[in-house]
Amino acid sequence: MNETVKSLSARLAAGSVSAVELAQDYLARIRAANPVLNAFVELNEERTLADARAADALRAEGRAGVLTGVPIAHKDIFCQTGWHARCGSKMLESFAAPYDATLIARSRDAGLVTLGRTNMDEFAMGSSNESSHYGPVRNPWAHDAVPGGSSGGSAAAVAAGLAPAASGTDTGGSIRQPAAFCGITGIKPTYGIVSRWGMIAYASSLDQGGPMAHTAEDCALLLNAFAGFDEGDSTSLQRPAEDYTRSLAAPLAGLKIGVPKEFFGEGMSDDVRAAVNAALATFRTLGASTVEVSLPRAGYAVPAYYVIAPAEASSNLSRFDGVRYGYRAPEYGDLADMYAKSRAQGFGEEVKRRILIGTYVLSHGYYDAYYLQAQKVRRLIADDYAAAFAQCDLIIGPTTPTVAYGLGEKTDDPLSMYLGDIYTTSVNLAGLPGMSIPCGFGAGGLPVGLQIVGNYFSEARMLGAAHQFQQATDWHLRRPKE
Amino acid sequence: MSLTDQEVRHIAKLARIELADAQLERTRSQLSSMLGLIEQLQSIDTTGVEPMAHATDLVLRLRDDAVTETDHRAAYQSVAPAVEDGLYLVPKVIE
Numbered sequence: 001m002n003e004t005v006k007s008l009s010a011r012l013a014a015g016s017v018s019a020v021e022l023a024q025d026y027l028a029r030i031r032a033a034n035p036v037l038n039a040f041v042e043l044n045e046e047r048t049l050a051d052a053r054a055a056d057a058l059r060a061e062g063r064a065g066v067l068t069g070v071p072i073a074h075k076d077i078f079c080q081t082g083w084h085a086r087c088g089s090k091m092l093e094s095f096a097a098p099y100d101a102t103l104i105a106r107s108r109d110a111g112l113v114t115l116g117r118t119n120m121d122e123f124a125m126g127s128s129n130e131s132s133h134y135g136p137v138r139n140p141w142a143h144d145a146v147p148g149g150s151s152g153g154s155a156a157a158v159a160a161g162l163a164p165a166a167s168g169t170d171t172g173g174s175i176r177q178p179a180a181f182c183g184i185t186g187i188k189p190t191y192g193i194v195s196r197w198g199m200i201a202y203a204s205s206l207d208q209g210g211p212m213a214h215t216a217e218d219c220a221l222l223l224n225a226f227a228g229f230d231e232g233d234s235t236s237l238q239r240p241a242e243d244y245t246r247s248l249a250a251p252l253a254g255l256k257i258g259v260p261k262e263f264f265g266e267g268m269s270d271d272v273r274a275a276v277n278a279a280l281a282t283f284r285t286l287g288a289s290t291v292e293v294s295l296p297r298a299g300y301a302v303p304a305y306y307v308i309a310p311a312e313a314s315s316n317l318s319r320f321d322g323v324r325y326g327y328r329a330p331e332y333g334d335l336a337d338m339y340a341k342s343r344a345q346g347f348g349e350e351v352k353r354r355i356l357i358g359t360y361v362l363s364h365g366y367y368d369a370y371y372l373q374a375q376k377v378r379r380l381i382a383d384d385y386a387a388a389f390a391q392c393d394l395i396i397g398p399t400t401p402t403v404a405y406g407l408g409e410k411t412d413d414p415l416s417m418y419l420g421d422i423y424t425t426s427v428n429l430a431g432l433p434g435m436s437i438p439c440g441f442g443a444g445g446l447p448v449g450l451q452i453v454g455n456y457f458s459e460a461r462m463l464g465a466a467h468q469f470q471q472a473t474d475w476h477l478r479r480p481k482e
Numbered sequence: 483m484s485l486t487d488q489e490v491r492h493i494a495k496l497a498r499i500e501l502a503d504a505q506l507e508r509t510r511s512q513l514s515s516m517l518g519l520i521e522q523l524q525s526i527d528t529t530g531v532e533p534m535a536h537a538t539d540l541v542l543r544l545r546d547d548a549v550t551e552t553d554h555r556a557a558y559q560s561v562a563p564a565v566e567d568g569l570y571l572v573p574k575v576i577e
Contacts, residue, residue: 098557191537205536235540303520314497321498323570328563335573336498344500352499356490356509357516359497373523375533380526382534415515431537456538 005070005165005218012059012069019055019069023048023113026071030116030162033482036143039156040073041134042117047082051113058111067225068111073163075154076117077124078209079198080104083114087200088122088132088150091326091346101198102230103167103209110225115163119153122348123317124174124202126150127417128410131350136407139182140480141446145404148178154212155182159480165213165222169199171206172305173399173424176436179212180399180449183438185466185476186212187219189227190237190456191431197232203312204235206305206428215476216437216466220244223459239457247464253287255465258392260295263423269402271442276398279439279450279469283396286468293388293395297380301426302418304381307361307374308429313351314358320346353414382430389455394465398423399436399449423451433459437466438475447475483517485510 011017027045034040048071055069079085079097086092100108107114121131129137129152137152139145140160147156151168155178158166168175170188179186187210194209201207211222223244230236259280264273280290322328322342329341347355361370388395400420410417427434432453439450450469454462470476485493490510494501501509555568564571 095561098554098561192540231545234542235536235538237538237540297526300523300526303522306516307520307523318498322563323572324558325561326563332573335575337500338573339498340495340500343498344502347499353509353512353516355497355499356493357513357520360485360489360493360513360517361520363493363496369524370520372533373526373528374520375535376528376531377523377526379531379534380528382537414512415519418519429534429537 003164004214005067005221006215008070008164009066013064019052019113020049022069023052023071023115026115026163033160033162037138037140037156037160038135039119039137039153039160039162040116041076041086041119041153042084044083044116048113048115055111055113065111066221070112070165071115071163072107072112073115073118073154073157073166074104074107075151075167075169076120077169077200078104078167079200080114083117085200086134088120088134089346089348089351090133091320093133093327095325097198099198102195102232103199103226106225106228107167112225118151118157118166121150121152122351123200123313124150124169124171125313125350125354127173127177127420129153130407130411131348133348138407139404139446141183142404142444144406145444145446146181146407148181148404150174151212152178155179155184155186158182158184158212158214161479165211165218167209168212169207169209170428171202171309172428173421175210175212176399176424176434176449176451177421179436180447181404183447183475183478184212184214185216185219185435185437186210187223187435187459187463188427188433189223189459190433192235192237193227193459195228195230195233195236197230201316203309204316205312206309208428215470216463217245217248219435220248220463242460244460244463247460248467250464251287252283252465252468255288255394256392257283257288257290258293258388258395259290260298260388260395260397261292262295262298263397267401267422268398269442272398272400272402272448275440275442275448276450280396282469282472286472291392293391295384295388295426297377297384298426300377301381301429302422304374304377304429305421305425306357306418307370308378310354310358311362311371312358314355314362317351317355322346350414378429381426385426385430385432394458394462395453397451399451403442403444403446403448427453432456433462435462435466437469438478440475483521484514485517
């Protein structure tokens with residue numbers, strides 16, 4: 001099954017396959033592969049087929065859109081009626097949301113068929129999917145490697161052909177990094193483009209949902225469905241609707257690509273460097289020019305991120321207190337003891353670590369030194385990007401410093417895992433759109449991701465550049481052995 | 483920078499997360515190494531820089547002062563650990 005959203009859409013429109021048949025095909029593949037990959041944490045065949053029948057009925061009435069009947073997997077972070085929303089956590093093991101996230105509602109309105117819910121790092125905190133309470137996901141390219149995180153289940157599902165597309169969320173790289181590790185395409189839009197309503201919050205000023213699929217063209221089609229103003233999200237941007245496919249055919253002649261010299265320094269492995277440099281050469285062949293740019297403060301993005309994100313997380317996750325939803329400890333004394341025990345037992349280690357550090361940086365006496373300083377550095381990082389975009393249209397470099405590492409390799413050293421997000425976190429801090437596309441293979445035959453960062457609201461241009469690259473290369477068509 | 487046991491216990495108390503004695507040393511050492519990472523920020527001169535709280539310069543929207551929500555109490559309470567007569571149950575806090 002080597003299908004793209006685009007090709008499935010065409011087959012559905014031509015009547016050569018029905019949504020029910022497609023859903024059954026994918027469910028069969030998931031049943032066969034998931035015991036090993038663990039990409040899905042919940043399947044509900046009845047619901048999936050009900051979605052598919054509804055899509056076929058719409059088509060019979062002549063009311064089908066371009067995505068009607070196309071299957072999708074949703075990250076377990078989005079509230080969705082009829083499904084659990086466990087967010088990778090024991091805390092939400094029994095939680096089933098009583099309402100739909102806006103991204104889910106928009107997917108349903110577009111006629112997408114939910115195949116299941118994908119595994120993820122607990123509360124989206126992690127870069128390897130190993131912090132999930134529901135077990136790690138295996139990388140389809142090498143079963144002893146991590147798929148990346150936090151949207152690791154979504155990335156693995158698409159890479160393994162268990163879903164043609166998936167939703168993801170990205171707070172510091174959680175769409176782009178797993179897309180890179182699994183050899184697929186994913187885009188984190190400009191902050192405020194995709195509603196956060198019903199998306200379980202990690203760090204609200206950074207969180208952004210987006211699509212993951214094989215191709216840039218598929219991501220553009222999906223972003224058309226996901227994006228749009230929403231009253232329910234106070235940071236949702238009121239802008240005219242856009243067609244994100246509008247620049248797919250635009251030639252690259254005249255495109256100025258900025259190459260940030262800081263992203264090619266120490267820490268970047270040779271295999272990633274070679275693949276990224278070859279991709280830049282391809283862009284030049286296609287008519288684009290490259291110019292060196294500098295992001296002098298980008299190196300401080302990881303430390304700034306590990307102040308701001310945990311600070312926001314410590315506040316956001318205070319809602320999990322064993323009272324209104326989620327886990328409650330079986331035994332406790334007074335109210336404070338109930339909170340403390342429920343949270344100690346319901347949260348995993350990584351989540352507790354981030355809540356604790358976030359609590360510390362916000363506490364009396366440390367707020368100015370850590371939190372306020374991090375916010376100032378955040379401004380400087382955003383200023384660096386603004387200066388770079390005065391010289392170029394897009395910024396292109398690596399998504400990650402290395403290809404996927406081994407399962408268990410970094411679990412005892414959280415800091416080394418954090419530093420793997422060195423090229424992605426600055427994009428969230430600035431609020432810019434970023435994407436990752438496959439651009440080659442490195443050590444162990446594992447995929448290398450190319451990161452494309454655009455100025456605010458330049459998603460169509462980024463997707464167009466990525467699409468042109470994918471017309472000239474076949475990295476996005478490679479599939480892991482089954 | 484290294485945290486003391488007392489500081490770690492204080493943070494855990496503020497965060498309402500019970501910390502067993504057996505976890506104290508591991509937690510202390512991991513939080514200290516995270517602090518080591520974020521200490522790097524101290525080396526940057528940020529004099530006169532306006533803190534950036536958010537990715538976009540948003541102004542909060544106002545809406546008409548009208549009822550827009552309907553009653554979902556039963557649905558929302560269906561996922562609570564303990565409810566009675568439409569109220570969330572917690573341990574007694576007033577003697």
